[in-house]
Amino acid sequence: MAHKKKLPLDPVTVTIESLSHDGRGVSHVNGKVVFIDEALPGETLEFVYTDSRKDYAEGRVVNLLSRSEHRVEPACPHFGSCGGCSFQHVDDAEQINFKEDLLRDQFRRIGKLEIPQIWEALTGPHWGYRSKARMGVKWVAKKNRVLVGFRERRNPFLAEIDSCKVMNPIVGEKLIALGEMIAGLTVKDKIPQIEVAIGDKECVLAFRVLEPPTDADKQQLREFAHQHQLSICLQPKGPDTIMPLDGEPEVIPSYALAEQGVKFNFRPAMFTQVNYQINQKMVTRALEALELTKDDRVLDLFCGLGNFTLPLATQAGQVVGVEGDLPLVKHARENAKLNNLDNVEFHVADLTKDLKDQPWSKQKFTKVLLDPSRAGASEVLHNLKHWRPERIVYVSCNPSTLARDAGILVNELGYKLVKAGVMDMFPQTAHVESIALFVK
Structure with a gap:
């Protein structure tokens, strides 16, 4: 990323003109459009460049000189580093x-x-609504911990998050516990992702495994599943290889549309709303x-x-x-x-x-x-x-x-x-x- 070196380091003062279709503030500096994370129309602010291309640039706010009336404090401490959300700084009515x-x-x-x-x-x-997700998993030797969650904003790395407020709390509040459990497995560095599938009553986590877990690993997974009242499956290859842990019943997640009296069963990796x-x-x-x-x-x-x-x-x-x-x-x-x-x-x-x-x-x-x-x-x-x-x-x-x-x-x-x-x-x-x- 050699072109990063040439970015101006000093903050630049601008007023935000509008929002882009992905929710970033839009401004112009010397005729070039700049997209600024977490900036709202009407705000005057200082930003620093994070990227500059031929026809546009990107930046992030370092100092708000005036605040939009629609700006609120983000509810999640990881907002800004985690790429899962981009709009927590905007009040609910204004998001609509x-x-x-x-x-x-x-x-x-x-x-x-x-x-x-x-x-x-x-x-x-507005919170805790998310019942399907694909979470990344990464063993970080330097930190001696396993990260579970989503990628950083505009970065391929996993964000270091302790919880997720938009995810159903049955999983969103257990990310630390999940990471600690995975850190105790022999295959802790061979699990790239977890498919989360939460039904009306059941919660299934499908662990993608690049190497077969040992019997001791499976026992740890089983104990975690029982302790937290969820079901853990293993996925050695494609989505059709998702299977429950040995000896555990297959839990089929389902959701109902009560107003029409219809019920749906689905498999963890299948598309559902x-x-x-x-x-x-x-x-x-x-x-x-x-x-x-x-x-x-x-x-x-x-x-x-x-x-x-x-x-x-x-x-x-x-x-x-x-x-x-x-x-x-x-x-x-x-x-x-x-x-x-x-x-x-x-x-x-x-x-x-x-x-x-x-x-x-x-x-x-x-x-x-x-x-x-x-x-x-x-x-x-x-x-x-x-x-x-x-x-x-x-x-x-x-x-x-x-x-x-x-x-x-x-x-x-x-x-x-x-x-x-x-x-x-x-x-x-x-x-x-x-x-x-x-x-x-």
Whole structure:
């Protein structure tokens, strides 16, 4: 990193003009844009450079000369060094305002659309909400301790944290105990990560192990699991190799959507929403927006475990869920059986490819739900000309691809954007989860 040497060392005074889409303060110095961590619009402050590139620079605050009225003291002592959160210095209401402004801005700039009506934000717990995580593990010989947690902000190294306030406390408050237990294992330097999967009642930790633990190691893991009332699994290779410790029962985490009366089993490494309270509100909102009746045939694209598909099946006549990941689809089918839903079918398909030859794709659908990954759903949208749904609900974890796809739906496919809004799935971070409704 030779270019780091040339950075000016003296603090520079600036006033922050706006926030970037990842929640950093934006300012300009000599015509070049600078992104400054933990800086808020309107604040005058001194910063030092942490990086400088051809067309932008990065910095961090060293001295606040004026404070934004929205600035609060971060609740976590590790905020700033740990990269898990980026927004703890902003009050809760302003976090939502920022996300709504960002959504409007992306729709304008990328989709060339105004949002006619902003849906009231879905909010829930601001702390302790996170039920899924992949935590890094690192034996640091110099410190004679095992670190468990997340990477430092803009750094590949693990942050040295004692607890995590956004994680469910069953794990978030046990990071020290976990590290101390791992430090006593012979394979303490052969465990790169722990997959955390917390259900409504059960907590499973899947330890990735690069070498098999000894019997004594396994005994220590077993005792820790019993003491803290959780289940520990070992993962020698890929996610499908996750197995309970010898002699321990397999604990299958599950979560329920009480409002729709549906229950889901899942495996630790499978994708599920991290925030159960918001997930419930989100599913309910999506179903209400689709205005379902028993005459509806609904298509749920990027359906995963069936998080929306199964609730849809409780209200619609027929539901088809499509997903690219075969293990998820197998699990979705099992969950449909578990819930005695026989008006739902699941198919595996790569939704970025041509779907004309897929039998399910030749059918017509009255309603469509989309919940794609960060990349969005642009490749699948032209199929709507054939399916001809009258209502589309689009759930998104990336406002810029949602805005792009909204532009396609409205400007090319003749749909009308009715409303859009944010859902506070990831409080204390700049991640924006959103939902939009389109009508023919």
